[in-house]
Amino acid sequence: MSRIFLSLILLTTFISGCKKSGPVLFKKIKSSQSNIHFNNHISEWGEVNVFNFTNYYNGGGVGIGDFDNDGLNDICFTSNQNNPELYINKGKFVFENASASSGLTNEGWTTGISVVDINNDGWPDIYLSMAAHPGLKNSKNKFYINQKTNPVSFKDQAADYGLDYEGFTTQAAFFDYDKDGDLDVYMLNSAPDAINPNTIRHRVDDGTFPSSDKLFENTGLNEKGIAQFKDVSREKGVTYEGLGLGVSLADFNNDGYTDIYASNDFLSDDILYLNDQGKGFINVIKSATGHTSLFGMGIDGADLNNDQRVDILQLDMLPEDNLRQKKMIAKDDYQKKSLSTSPAYNYHKQYMRNMLQVNVGLEDGKPMFSEQGLSLGVACTDWSWSVLLADFDLDGLKDVHISNGYRKNVTDLDFINYYNNQNQFGTNEVQEKFKKEFVKQIPEVKLQNYAFKGEADQPFADVSEDWGLDDLSYSSGAAYADFDNDGDLDIVVNNIDEEAFLYENTSENKNYLSIDLTGKDNNIQAIGAKVYLWQKGNVQLLEKYPVRGFLSTVGEELIFGLGQTSQVDSLIVVWPDLSIQKINSPKVNSVLKIDYQPNAEMASLGMENASHQGVFSVQTEFVPLQYEETNYIDFYERPTLQKMQTRKGPVIKTGDFNKDGREDLIVGGSYKMTPTVIYIQNNNGSFDSLTSVNSLNMEVGDILVLDHNNDGFDDFILIPGVADVSFGKKEAYQPLYLENLAGSSFMQKSILPEIHVCSTTAMLFDFNGDGNEDILIAGHHKPGQFPMPSPSYYLERKDDAFVEVKADWLDDIQQIGLFADIEVSDLNNDGQNELLLVAEWQQPMLLKKSSGTWKLEKTNIPSGWWRSIATADIDGDGDMDLILGNEGLNSIFKASESKPVSLLSKDFNNDGVNDPVFALYLKDEHVAYHPFGTMTGQIVQFKKRYTSYDSYAKADIEDMFTSGDMNGVQKFTATELKSVVAFNDGQGNFDSRPLPFLAQISPIGNIIAEDYDKDGFNDLLLLGNFFENESMLGPQDASRGQWLKGDGKGNFKVIGMQASGLNIKGEVKHALKLKGNNKILCTTNSSGIVAIQY
Structure with a gap:
């Protein structure tokens, strides 16, 4: 099946400027100087073509080795349809084409090249991987042994070594997996045309799938002194199916043994084979990573942040610009992704963009990765193939080189539609003729290659143009080497239908050390x-x-x-x-x-001890909790939502429900699925379930605990949360008061007025100064009408009941909505507490009392997607500063004062349902976030307004809506998505500064300030993540809890997982600190109640 057909199946359900003048880091060497005229020419039509061979335009590779043993690196290029070409380095970037006498040939379809001295004679040999296809005559891999001649020549001896494997090989990688001293080989395979690679089906993980990878063990030398290789794949656990395009060998868990990461295309899961100390391999991809790339392509592993752990950068094909994104991605495919990851099929979570997996440490000897490609600025480089991680500018930090381009743009949705409309009828001969002509019309994807400069604790900087590496091309394989022995790394790139690129690194005034190892x-x-x-x-x-x-x-x-x-x-x-x-x-x-x-x-x-006990220890099932979310999918009703609004729980609060002086727990329930549960604390600090309360008619958004009748037994009020599934059912939005009957049971009692609210945060506070706590319920959004604000309510205590009271300050709150958190603190040390309120799309607000009147004021902190707030004296000046949790930077959405993210809100369809539309800047274009199919699923008239993906892709957000459309639109904007600390000047003014970059890797929903290491300075514990995003972004799962160590001067240092001891999987929904002990409890979406001890 061709990539055209596969792209149609997948994407309809999913998804030269002026050159820099002046010196650049890399100087492009002209072919007239280098004599390198290699061109991986691929014929446009033949028995094997783009319609029947999915990997037709994937390209060829580059192999570096000193093939003539003269101390200079030489180059061998693979050609898909023609012979490999060998270029001998003569010095000063001049090469001699030695292909004719080399003996290197290609009777099939060559893919990868592996250079290895297999017989350890000091002369590098060449292993060529061959693709398999019914239209190809010879698909056996070849092993060209260096004959040590002048001129250089090779002889194919693959059969002699037992490595003339025939089976869809992409690349071979040699290494010693079992520590017996000789080299074994891992073969990465791909057979996308054997079965539709995008069909959700039961995986074949027993080693019988056509493109399962292979492990060949070196069993020693035969009588002729030739190493013999044996297929040991099944007995060593190498059995998982995949469509391999890239392989990375590294010691990911620092146990000294080589592990394997296989980057797989289409729906097939990536594979992370952890080496069981030579006994075999265990696939740990799901426990080690939260998600991976969907169309996994090239991959490389290296220690990017100099923490002595190997990180991974995996490539995919998400474009950086709006035009190509909108012409490639048809619509959000949340339903398909949910099906593929369901227990029935159990695929890993995969999303279409580059993934940078930061190695954060070990859990039970297995590596743990935090995916941070979006925050580190390397997620979107279009149709990318090769990634190389090395220190190109010699500053001590590793940089990134990425090759790009595809000869024919078979993912252009307009061309896919045209093809399907034109090629439905006729004889086979007619259809073949149409295909042959159609190929000529498919647009080309000539793209720039990328270079990113490594920065310490900051995003990578795009230096593609500054370094002279941004040539437009159809580039595929690439390699680095020091061709002139000057101590820096030069680059060579294999191109389709164009001469290869050779770049000289001109780095100056930097020191280096080049290592040449000779082993046993x-x-x-x-x-x-x-x-x-x-x-x-x-x-x-x-x-x-x-x-x-x-x-x-x-x-x-x-x-x-x-x-x-x-x-x-x-x-x-x-x-x-x-x-x-x-x-x-x-x-x-x-x-x-x-x-x-x-x-x-x-x-x-001096390596970090993986068993080191950090400041924190985590117990994942401290209190068993069976919490099940409402099985309502927001995206099915409102496709343009970027996040689910109905997955906010479970809420957790404390109270003394049995009058024994110890803090007990109450955990809020979910609509129609989980009741509210009360847990009693025992003498030893553990908790047992006391009882449950039937709250199934509401999604509990918050809980207020109070001893309303002053009998010593705490009662509680359940505040209705976001449950759009119950839209129109008033009982789902009526707060409930439950009176504690002496610790034996709870009884609903009518002390609250009849109100209807959708809220995730409420507060008990004595607003009128009468000694009784009143209630503020801050509204979120109207059910089924996001982002239209739900009413907010102020309830005063009158005798034994609460009554609704109107107030001017409440009128201001009513207009806002989407409130996320409330904090009470005395900010100006006047003895009077103020209330701090944060909401999505708003500036943080201050509700304070002046001259006997409460007034709501906006702070000078920018608008954001604020989620949480805490107060503490961070800078040691005696007043309370603010710490505010936000979306963070590990997101597709970015915001600034000049380029905000925005939300347009109106019932565009006139069907009684509000239609939210999100907009952002991609580069300098202000565009709708949503793919065409997603937008038309929400706003039907767009189907007539735009007749092609191209016309939709070329519309900016201002042109997309008519003046009539914009009449009555509510517009929300956010200019800051980083989490911040806001320093208080004591007068209600705040100096807002971002938390450290490493603290921006996920949304922060919970902040607890405390001096955790007892050094006298307040630290921060940040907890969050957010899983229920639409499927272009996927889960924001990079955080496992973060400890920010404070210095008392307003500065923080992020302490890593291994050193802190924090390792909390999943999304932390709510967290609280228990009084009287050093324990924090939190609810998550993946386990029971988690305890964090410090």
Whole structure:
């Protein structure tokens, strides 16, 4: 099945400027100088073509090796339909084409190239992977052994080695999986045309699927001295199906053994094979990652943040600009994704964008990743293939190179529709003729390649143009190597229907150290070795796995950038057999040749202890809780919502329900699914369920605990939350008072007026100063009418009941809605508490009493999607500062004063239902967020207004609506999505500053300020995530709880998962601190009540 048909099935349900003048980091070497004229030409039509071979335009790879053993890196390019081409480095970026005498041939369809010295004779060999297809004659992989001749020549001996495997191979990666000293091989396979790769079906994970990857074990030398390989895939656990396009080898859990990440295309899950210390492999992809790319392509692993853990960058195909996004993605596919991840099929969560998986530490010996591609600025690079992670500018931080482009844009939805309309009838001959002509009309996708500069604790900076790497092309495989032996990494790129790119790195005034490793006899390349570099207390890590990116092999040298520092304290080499070699004060700006001579113990590494006990400890099932959300899907009724509004619970509060002086718990229920439950605290601090209260007629949005009748037994009021499923049912929005009958049971009693509210936050507070607590219920949105505000209510205590009271300040609150949190604090130290209110799309507000009158004021803090608020003295000046939780930066949505996110609200259809439309800036274009199919699902007249995806994609948000449409529209804007700390000047003015960048990785729904490490300064505990987003964004799951250590001067340092001890999976809904002990309890969407001890 062709990619055209697959794109139609998938995407209809889912989804040259002026060049920089002046010096750039990379100088493009002209082919007239280099003599490299390689062009991966692919014929437009033939027996094998884009209609019947899905991977037709995926491209070829680049292999780097010193094939003539003269000390200079040479290049071998793979061509899909033609012979590989070999270029021998003659120095000064001049190469000699040695292809004719090389013996390298291609009778089939070559994909990846792996350069390895398999016989350990010091001369690199070449393993070529071959695609399989009925129209291809020869699909056996080839192993070209270097014959050590002049000119360079090779002989195919794949059969002699037992590696003439025939089976859809994309790439082979050699490594020593079992620590027996010789090299084994992992074969990444892809057979997308064997079965529709986008059909939700039961996976085949027993190793019988046509494109299951393979593990071949090196069983030793035969009588001729040739290594023999045996397929051990099934017995070693390599059995999961996939459509592999990229493979990354690394020691992801720091146990010394090589693990494998297979990046898989289409619906097939990625695979993360954790090496069970040589005994086999265990797939831990679901426990290690929250989600992955959908169309997984190239991949690379490296320690990006210098924390001695290997991170992963996986590529996909989400465009950066609005035009290509809207012409590629048909509509939101929440329903399909829900089906695929359901227990019936159990696929992993996958979304169409690049994913940067930050390695945050270990859990039971398994790596844990936090996906932060959106916040780190590398999520959207269009149809991307190769990714290379290396320190190109030698500043000590790793950078990113990404290749881009596709020869024919088979994802253009207008062309897919045209094709389907034109090719439905006629004989096979007529249809074939149409296809042949149609191919010529398919638009091309010539795209720029990308370069990103690594920044410490900041997003990557797009330096594609600044570095001279932004050429438009149909690029595929790429590799780096030091071609001129000057200590920096140059780049070579394989292009389709265009000459390859060769770039010279012109880095100046930066120090470096280049490492040349020679290992033991059966692995003289030392593949799998690690090198740690210590420099003024900082550590860099490089691993030697030459197969990287996409279809390619990089140079063997390991190059550390040292920036302006000219000294290195020490190097430690962890050889593949786990022996250690330490070198003190190596000479910089040189090639350091290191032969295998272990001289140190493992303790010399000083690695972080995975079992280290942090400040916090987490107990996931501290209190068993069976909470089930209402099975209502907001997106089915309102497709343009960007987040579900009905998944806010469960709420948790404390009270003394049995009059024993200990804090008990009450957990709010969900509409028609889960009752409200009361838990009693025991002498030992544990909790047992006392009783449940039938609250199934409402979604509990908040709970007010009070001893209303002063009998010592706490009573409570259930505040109705967001339950759009019950739209029109007034009883679902009537608050309920439950009186405690001496700790034995609870009885509903009518002490509240008949009101109807939808709220997620309420507060008990003595507004009128009579000594009795009154009630403020801050409204969220009207049921079924997001974002129209629900009424808010002020209820005063009168005798034994509460009565509704009107007030001027309440009128101001009534107009707002979408309230998320309320905090009470004395901000100006006048002895009078103020109320702080935060809401989505609003500036934080202050409700304060002046001259006996309450007044609502907006603070000078920008508008945002505020979710939570806490107060504490952060800067040690004696007054209370604000900490405000927001959306964060790990989101498709970004906001600033000049480029806000916005929400238009009106019943555009005139059907009695409000239609929300979200808008944002993509680059400099102000556009609707929603794909065409999603928008027309909400606003039907758009089907007539726009007749093509192209016309919709070219409309900005101002042009999209007529003046009549805009009449009566309510517009909401947010200019700040970062979570912030707002420093109080004592007079009600606030200096708002973002929390550290690493604290912006997820929405923050709960903030608890406390001096957790007992150093005298307030710290912050941030809890959040948000899972129920529409399917273009997917779950925001990057946080496992964060400890921000304060210094008492207003500064915070984010402490990582391993050091803090925080590891909370899922979305934290609500959290509270128990009195009298160092324990925090929180409810999540994935387990019982979680306890955080400190």
